[in-house]
Amino acid sequence: MILASASPIGLLLGMAAALAYAIPALAAQTLGTVSARRVLLLAWGLHGLLLASSMLSEVPRFGFAPALSITVWLVLTAYVVESQLYPKLRARWALAGFGALAIVLALLFPGTPLPATSSPWLPLHWALGIAAYGMFAAAVAHGWLMTRAEAQMRHAAPGSDGGVPLLTLERLMFRFVGAGFVLLTLTLLAGALFGETLYGSSHTQWRWDHKRIFTTLSWLVFAALLLGRWLWGWRGRRAVRVLYVGAGLLLLGYVGSRFVLEVLLGRTT
Structure with a gap:
């Protein structure tokens, strides 16, 4: 559902983002609230750069793992915004864990090339679907x-x-x-x-x-x-x-x- 890339830049960004996510996921208590929030913000930024580089790649691809990756990023985007309004919102370690897992899956399963005959409106259709995934995933996180x-x-x-x-x-x-x-x-x-x-x-x-x-x-x-x-x-x-x-x-x-x-x-x- 989203664009993915196996380029060296994409691989480096993916590994860096996964590592950044893993730190607050595994050591949130050791880092403390402020440091864990900063590392999670760094991971979220790297994740966004990874998605952007994938969308601009020469060979557009889509699949289940890239769809999960952007869904998790959208949930984290909502969390980054909400954490400014509600500083006591506690979900860093769980979201960081999902972020690391989603990126690793996207690197292992980058999806299949998008057919060249597809409509130029197809990415917009997929964007609507992915955004729906993100909104419902954010709702599930709040329900949890x-x-x-x-x-x-x-x-x-x-x-x-x-x-x-x-x-x-x-x-x-x-x-x-x-x-x-x-x-x-x-x-x-x-x-x-x-x-x-x-x-x-x-x-x-x-x-x-x-x-x-x-x-x-x-x-x-x-x-x-x-x-x-x-x-x-x-x-x-x-x-x-x-x-x-x-x-x-x-x-x-x-x-x-x-x-x-x-x-x-x-x-x-």
Whole structure:
């Protein structure tokens, strides 16, 4: 879904970013809050440079691992912004670990070359899909933070009073869900209405393949979540569980399908 490159510059940036992510992931307590935040910010910047260099490469590529890489970067972007507004937001070690893993996967599985016959609008279509992935991934991260904070409060765990309030986490989670739902809707509409323009004459009709089935199911789950929030006030663990189901289906929609094709079956289409 994104552009990837095996160039020497891309390899060096990838290794540097993965190493920078690994430091706060493995030694967050030793570094301390300020130092861990600075190293994570450095890793995020290197990760962004890696993605930018990949997009400007001569041979555009796409695949499940690059899609995961940019999704994690988008989540970290949201975290970098939010950490300025909510300094007590605690997720550095987990996000750093996911960042390192995503980059390593992207280096090992850079995806397949983008066909030269593809529409120039195809990158925009993919950008919408990737942005939807990022918004829902950010919502999942906030749902996890909310569940953890709730458990700490229930068991009176040390430090449970110093984090971001539950209502704030819940509000942020639903904002990301709403944004992701809009982007996912636009992605599905573009694929349904302009499939031939985007992918060629082989996509003149809607085909119920694994990607579309799982993506449509995830859209229905997210629609139910937003409707349940609006009509019946869904919140807390119920809302998080529904969010996890929708995110799991969405992950299977593209990343899961491409993983099976590229890694397990060794195919490109």
